[in-house]
Amino acid sequence: MTAERSVLPHRFSGLSIKLIATIIAVIFLVEIVVYLPSIASFRQNWLDDRLRVGVVAARVLDAVPDVMALPRSLTDRLLTSAGAHAIVYRREGQSQLIELANPVMPDIVVTADTRQRDVTTLLMGALDTLLAPPGRTLRIVGEGDLDETLVELLMPERPLRQDMFDYSRQIGVVSLAIAAATALALYLLASYLFIHPVRRLTQNMLAFRQAPENGSLIITPSPRRDEIGIVERELAAMEQDIFSMLRQRRHLADLGLAVAKINHDLRNTLTSAQLLSDQVATLDDPKVQRLAPRLVTTLDRAIGFAQSVLDYGRETAAPPVLAPVGIKALLDDAAFDARLSGHPSIGFGNEAPETLVLNVDAAQFGRVLLNLLKNAREALEAAGSAIDEPRVTVSVEESGEATTISVADNGPGLPPRARDNLFVAFEGSARAGGTGLGLAIAREITEAHGGRLVFIDQPQGTRFDIILPAGLRVAG
Structure with missing residues (x-):
């Protein structure tokens, strides 16, 4: 059964593309972790900006004894600048209201209390706004610039949601640019330090495996002292050992075939000599009787040696x-x-x-x-x-x-x-x-x-x- 031949992957289909994808994925994960508090902060600042307009309106209301006497043009400008349907000013248990000439009756109202600034509330508020269905009305509640005053704004949530999406797109574009630039820089560095040497090692192993008897394919180690350098030196030493071992085994195999043939012929010759020695041992000559046992013992030893060599040569590598x-x-x-x-x-x-x-x-x-x-x-x-x-x-x-x-x-x-x-x-x-x-x-x-x-x-x-x-x- 022939072994399946391995093929070196393309530069952008092997380890390289995995490295780039991993770098980009990690950067995006980091950006997501950074994005959540960033979008929450953006939403809070947006709410604070709208609330400042409400505070200005509260000052106007606080300075005018009769709110109803305010010109409609002034109240409309206040509401338009805040993008609100109505502004409510509360002080010492009393409430004053500025609203449009044609009041809007909201279906769904969600409250955003700017006085609550803990991390969990800010994150949950940002996610709620991003995932909210259209048509909701936002009730912004915050403290005025005077003691024990409270300002509320009623406005559509759509402008806030739209601004948050615009901000998110900007963050996404910047994140993508940062990820691409970082991935490219890290890839070039990793390619020089790691990917290129690994491809060189892989290519050398594939080539040497196809022709281990070719001494010119033995890798030349680089002077690096890190783990890659150690692998190169050890691979070079291993390939040199394999090259020498294959040459030695080829010589031994050729020699073994010759020895086996000679040994086989020698064993047959010794067996014939043993048969003759057995016949000689039956003679009555005293000298023959004295020398025959030595001859038989010597021939037995020679045959045993030949048989042992044949047995050792026939040993298989089967498990x-x-x-x-x-x-x-x-x-x-x-x-x-x-x-x-x-x-x-x-x-x-x-x-x-x-x-x-x-x-x-x-x-x-x-x-x-x-x-x-x-x-x-x-x-x-x-x-x-x-x-x-x-x-x-x-x-x-x-x-x-x-x-x-x-x-x-x-x-x-x-x-x-x-x-x-x-x-x-x-x-x-x-x-x-x-x-x-x-x-x-x-x-x-x-x-x-x-x-x-x-x-x-x-x-x-x-x-x-x-x-x-x-x-x-x-x-x-």
Whole structure:
């Protein structure tokens, strides 16, 4: 299955447009927060201006003993200048009224008391005016310029509402201009500091992914010391490692194919030689009888080495297929394949509980147990009579975090060279002529199951622990 090829987005269809949209949205949110108190203040000032005309009218009324004697032209000018239908002046419990020649009978009257100037009242009043239906009459109430005087104006709300909408449009135009200018400035700055470097990184990763063997595509880091600079340097180092690793793996793959072919032919040749050595061993010649066992042992070792190399080369990278497996039975099968079961001189103890069931790949995990048990048997056989009652024991410890399977023997232990090169193919063998592939394969399989294979140092013998996560346990 081929991977879907990624395409670098257009400059104004990727991160850039998201950044611009975010900047503009944030600016508009800020403008909205600023707009509400601003429009409330505008409404209050508008009401105060109209109320000042009412205060002037109140002075006129206060100076004239008989209001009815005022010329109609004067009262009309007072009302027109205030844009009001009527002005009421209250003082010491008495009220005086100036109204149009043809009084207007309002249907809906809403009161705006300029004496209440708390923030909530101002905001609610502004929103009420903006959202109000047309045709309402506004009753403006406020204090006069003398003590204990009160002035009221009756006027249509439409002029106030219209002026508030005009003011809002002005604020909107200014806000849009500020948002555009700020977004452009921030975009240019962010483009220089962030967007352009990120696009450069993205473009380089896409190009390098298509041709990782092309060394000229390795990114050249900039001298920046911030997070972008760190990403560039780390990406360059990673691409260099990948480039070197691919070249090394290509060489190893070519070499491996040649070695596999040579090894296959060598194994066939050694098998033929082994058949001949078996026939030679049946001769009665004393020299032949003395040399034949050495020849057979040498050929067996050479065939084993060739077979180990072939097995290691055939190891696949397929992930384990997990399924419930009884560990005690799997250990018995591995001990049989490792020629530990029924061994004439080496005892074997399987202390795994019958109820222990783990979600593992039976074939792969059985290979891990087989390699460990086989290594333990070979170590005890090499020690010979130097070990009293040689024995291999498998124990299991369960905890809340892990399941530990321990494979231990009472043999001579690992030599220093083997300890220094544990789990290293062709170097970590504990016996002469060994390949060290068994432990390398066992570790890879254990790690593929999410676990760890560790060597436990102890005074006598050798012990390896297979530590698997507790999540692999199957509840009984």
